Amino acid sequence: MSVGSGWSRTAWPAALALAGLVALPGPAPAQERFRRTPPLPDAQRMELRLPPVEIFTMPNGLVVASVRRTESAPESSMATLQLIIRAGEADSPADRPGLATVTARMIGKGTKMLSAEFLENMVESVGGEFSASVFMDYTVLTLKVLNEYIDRGMFILRLMALEAAFSERELAAVRRTSFWRLYESKKDPEVLGWRQLLRSLFETHPYRMATFNEDVIKYITTRDVAAFYGRYYRPGNAAVIVSANIDGPTAAQRIGGHFEAWAGSAPARTAPLAPPQNDRERVCFVEAPEAGAAAVFAGNIIMGSAGPDFYPFLVLKHILGGTTQSRLFMNLREAKGYATFAFSEMEIFGSCGVYWVRAQVRPESVVPAVREILGEIGALAVVPAVPSEIEEAKSYLVGSLPLRFQSREGFDDWLARYVALGLDQAQWDRGPEELKRVDAEKVREVARKYLSAKPVVVIVGRPEWLGPYLGDLEAVEVYDSGGQLKHIRRKGEGR
């Protein structure tokens, strides 16, 4: 049966004629009652249950985490293998920012015996894809293959990661692509705003290392890469995650077979302490000569992922600016017309996190928009959110949580974070239960704790907007797009 069968062109005139014989005109039927109001949900919501994570530790210290995926037959599914290295951009030496990223991108670019092209061909020959992602505290090397070639995939991952060689030629290519990627990203006001916010919040903290520019890439040598690799790419500092249609013990046994000869204990490494929150009025302006609209960021330091504040803050963040129905969007866009959008975000690193508001604002409305954003943040710190807002936020968060796990990428990212940061079960699939336990008092408590301090404000826009549109601000630190402070502009200067 196809739609086409219902669209028969030739049958229509005859049928219409016949219909005319039997049909009599009459009043249009009244609307059915059930259409007038939205229906109630079905009684019981199904619970979110993810397959359990089984953890094994090999004699060489390598952790193997396995999650069995059985949604499809083995021959009709994909397998993901991830090698986690517990070293991220914050671990790059102070004089070599970007080294963690460049090292990760050199994995798969050749071994002593095999070229980068040969390795890429091996990956693609098992229907695979390889990628490297570097976060603040850890690195993830991901290899996706057809499930039927999972053994081959393990072999390839071992080959690429454990026998990596760092040639001048491949490093030059990686430096070139990294340079252009960073250079191009500086055209995006959102990227500029986020980087400046991190720079301002983590001024002397190792997390500032993640805000490097393209100009530092050229200083990285093969010797630097080999040293970083030698220090951190060790079994005692690593985990392999297997997410496939294969049981845990079998996965551990096979990974053990491939990785047992890998030797090296965990390097001496202490997680950085969380920095204090910003608590002084601070407005940064980042010049973006081609910006169409102003990007406004406002944020501060919050808790890390462990501890009881995570889920209450998630609810709070949603009330502030989780969706187009939240306070920021309704105020800045719908009520005042200052912004195209205004949302709140949060990101959690190993030792602390950051919350921030991001808004796209008309240049002439920057100052009133900033005031409204700070007003909304301050209001939540002082006046508790009403119970209906809290319940709506919880309903949204419980409902949307499973969406994260729909795609393989979403599931794999969640799993990598869970393993890399050593999170507890509450962070795996107990989110809905944890959210249901959040009450008004807990939300009030985290609001007082994290929203009372003054956030750093970052505005990204064209230099010529500074005088006419930002003149009313007391003091503005003006930065170029690379994050270099150019000057501090005082109220009333150069209008």
Place this chain on the structure above:
Amino acid sequence: MNKASKALAVLAVLSFTTLRGAWPQEPQPPAASGLPFSFQDYRLRNGLRVILSEDSRLPLVTVAVGYGAGTLREKPGQEGLAYLLENLMFQGSDNVSPLQHVAFIQKVGGELNATTASDKAFFYETLPSNQLPLALWLESDRMKSLLITRDAIERTRSDLVREYEERAAADPYLETFSQFDELLLPDPLYGRPLMSPGILELGEADIVDFYHTYYVPNNAVLCIVGEFDPARTRELVARYFDSIPPGQDIPYPARPVFRREADAVVRYSRLASAGAGFHMGFRFFPMMPGEINALRLLEGVLLDGETSRLRNRLLRRDLTAGYLTGALDERPSVATLRLFCLATNAILVARSERAILAEIDRIKANPLSPDELVKAKRRFKAAYLERLATSLGKARFLVDAVFAGKDLGALDGEMNGVLGVSAQALAAFTAKYFTPQNRAVLEFGPQ
């Protein structure tokens, strides 16, 4: 059409469907399928096609509705109408205020979106599975009673024009994609752009007429994928959709008539900034049954992965280009393979073009090695399975298949059709279709 004549037409169509078949078809039990999922497929009395596919991994459900209301349904002078209508579908209906559709879905943690293509407009919501009735209520209300007010039209089209201008300002190549579409598909309907500033001139009557003609159950497919009870879901579907009157019968879109069957066309499009490069594309029309399998595999051989023929040649070996992307575009009646290349500099544009043609000629002359063929097939299989990994992916796959006129019962053989293509068949296909007559090139640059 006035209200009385519209009511008469509705009754006439209802009677017509009654004559055709009085009762909704019984859903068939889930078929054993070579696909990694099964589904049921049936129709309501008003012609609405319904496809149900259970997937209990997560407490989610996707409700997707496709209407045969793509750009191919626009008349001359109506460029942009299909896209405008897609956006008007969020501006309120009898029981849902403007933009409340979005608010209802977001409140329960769901996500939603819509797209317009040449053959259809596609709408979906993915939300917690116990909220399935909400999605069906919302979709049925706008199918039955969209409110097309002057205010909504003005607001929507000015938003669309502004968004388009912002995108064009941010992306110097955006305009060249529309120009290339016209060049590759020289047919008044098939080569037209999705969005046109001409939507500012569209009359209210045309917009209303488009809705009443094409946003009707007998021109639509409702696909539900996720965690649900099949019996309860059939009841809900009948409750919300069965009483929506059908519209007039709609013929399948006309086959294209390409005005130019000539040599390769090369034009030059001046850009205000940015680098030099080109679009290159091949048109496959008409194709014989089964030939699409060779083309799907060939797409991978040429473009999929760092070691694919063209990426390896231009980006790694010759270094004549800094960026190369491309895709197979399957539209009703015609398929195209499109490449977009940014050359390392203006002088290397022609060299990059020659390298692409040389690689294609190599495939014509020397069939692929067994290793390369196997690699392309495994990459194809992985991409095919990835596409079906989410409830939305499955819903889109099924709705696409219906609008492509495919037999859903034969979908399980689709992947194997591609996996069965031989190196000789690939070479023969390449020789047959990759000809200057089927090729178009659009070069662009700052000078």
